[in-house]
Amino acid sequence: MAYIPLLYFNGQVYMNIDTDERDSEGNLLYPDIPINNLNAMKDLFKRTVRFQAKNELRKTDYFVVKSFEEGLSFESAYPSIASLRDSIRQWAASVEAAIDAATTIDALLAIDIVLPDGLEYDEFSTAV
Helix, strand or coil, X not given: CCXXXXXXXXXXXXXXXXXXXXXXXXXXXXXCCCCCCHHHHHHHHHHHHHHHHHHXXXXXXXXXXXXXXXXXXXXXXXXXXXXXXXXXXXXXXXXHHHHHHCCCHHHHHCCCCCCCHXXXXXXXXXXX
């Protein structure tokens, strides 16, 4: 059995996946997840990390565009948002490096691929 807390797969986000979970007729609920193929699972894990990073960065794109349009330095105009965006990118890069370094499915499954709480943008904390 493999437990995966979050997976972006076939254009959908799945949470709390048990790869051995079956329906009432005994059919696997997630038969398309290539749990025994290390390279395919690495690809899925990286896609999941990138999906989370992209969605979190998208929340602050407005400030990047606004700074550009007003001729301001984004880092100076919104330092906390710039720092958050850098942290998100650093998190994604470090998790992808860990994924690349995994040599077994068990090692891969031990990697936490869920975006940490501290890296989520709070839209109500920043003045527009």
